[in-house]
Amino acid sequence: MIDPATSRRWSLRLLFVGLAIFLMFLRILPLSTLPPRIPGPDLLLCLALAWVLRRPDVVSAPLLVAVFLLEDMLTMRPPGLWTLMVLFGSEFLRDRASAVRRLPFAVDWAMAAAVIFFITIGYRAVLALAMIPRPALWMTAMQTVATMLAYPAVVGATHLVARALPGPPERDGTPRGLGRRLGRRA
C-alpha cells in the first residue's frame, strides 16, 4: 500500500511536469512568427519559483533541472546556463521556503521578484563573459518586469489547478491544494 502523502507528492510532481510541458507547448505554437514588440512573461520560471516556495519537497532539484534543460534545448538557448541560474535561484528560495510561508504574500512576491531579477542579471553577465550575442537590453528588461508581474497570477492559477487534483488531504492537516499559506490567501 502506497503512503497517501507519497502518492500525493508524486501526483503533484506529475502535475508540475504536465504544466511545464503545457507552457512550453503553448510557447512553440506557431501562432505568430513576427518578432514580438513586447516580450511576454516567462511563465515557466514563475511556475517553478512559486512551486519551490510552496512545495519544496515536490519540485526537487533534479526535476527542475530536467524541465529547464528541455526548455533550453527547445527554445534555442545556450544549453545549461539558464538552467544553472534557475537552479541557484530555486535553491536560494528553497532554503527560505518554510520561513516565507509564515509571512504575508507580499514578501513571497518580493523574494520571487528579486530572484528573477538577479538570475536574469547573472545570465546576461555570463553571456557577456563568454562573448555570446545577447538579446537587446530593453527586451530583457521588459521580459523581467512582465515575469515579475505575472507571478501572482501564476500562483493563483496553479493553486486552482492543484486543488482540482484528486487525492487525500495532507496527513498533518493541511488543506488540499498547494499548501496552507495559499489556502488562507484564497
Added chain:
Amino acid sequence: MAKDRNADIDFAGPVRRILIAVLAILLVATFLVWRIDSPRVERFRDALVDRVVPNMDWALLPVTKVVGMVESARSYSRIYEQNQQLKRELQQMKAWKEAAVQLEQQNAKLLAQNQVRLDPQLTSVSGVVLADSGSPFRQSVLLNVGARDGIVDGWATMDGLGLVGRISGVGERTARVILLTDSSSRIPVTIQPSGQRAILAGDNTAIPPLDFLEAPEQVRPGDRVVSSGDGGVFPSGILVGEVAKDRDNRLRVRLAAEYDRLDFLRVLRSHPAERITDPGVLIPPEVPPLVAEQSRMLGPQPDGTPGPGPAAGAAAGTGATAGAAPPRARP
C-alpha cells in the same frame, strides 16, 4: 510523524548540498561544452528537437488551425467591406493578368529564340510549419521536412510571396528555418532598380535594416529588394521585400513574405554554384587520326619505361598524350 519528517530533512541536508553541487557542475560543463564545440551540441539539439516536437504534431497543428479559424471568424464582421475591397482588387488583378499573359507569350518567344536553358535544379520541397522558436529573442520556425526529404543546411526557404529564411539545423524529420528577422540572419541582397548590393541584417524586429549599403542616396523607399546570390549559397533573384525608411531615416526592408502567419513553406533545392578551379590549359591542335593510330600501336614498353607516345607527345606539345593514354591502361 512530524518528528520523523524533521529527522528526514536533517539527514537529507548534506546529501542535498552534494546533489546540488553535482548538478551545478554538470550544467556548467554542458554550457562549456556547448561554448567550445557548438556544432556537435547543436546537432544533438537538432536530434532532440527532432524526437520531441513531431510527437506534439497531433496537437500543434489542430490548435494552430483552430486559433487561425477563430481569428478569421472575427474578421467576418467586416465581411462586406472586405468583399468590396476584394472586388476592386480583382478588377486590378484582371488588368495585371492580361499584362502577365502577354509578357509570358513574349518571354516564351524570346526564350525560344535564344535557346536559353533555365536551371532545372531549382526545384523545391514544401513543408508545414510545426512550431516556432518559443523564445521572444530568437526568430525561427520548425518545418516537418528533414534529412529524409533531402533537406540540406543553408538552403533558402520561401512562402508563396517571398524569401522567409535559411535552413539551419536539420534533423531526421524536422528542419529549423532561421527567419530573416532573427538577429543572427545575414543575407546578401540587391536593390532594384539601382542595382546596389547590401546585406539584410536581422535585428529581431519585423522590418530588418539594410547594412553595408554603398550609396544609400540611390535607394528610395518602395524599391524592390531581391536576393543577390553572392556567396553562392542562395539562389539569386528571389523577392525579399521592399525598401522602407524608419523614423531615424534608416533604410529597412518591409518583407514580402507573410510573416504574421507562416504556414506552408517551400525549401528551394539549391546546389552550390559551380566553381572554376582549373587555371586553364593550352588548347592543342587536333591530332590527325593517323598519328593517334600510330601511338596507340606503339603502346607501353614492357620494362615500365614510359612509351615513346607520351614522351613524343609532350616534346611536341601536341595532344598525342591523350591518344596514348587508353592503351596504357589496357594490359
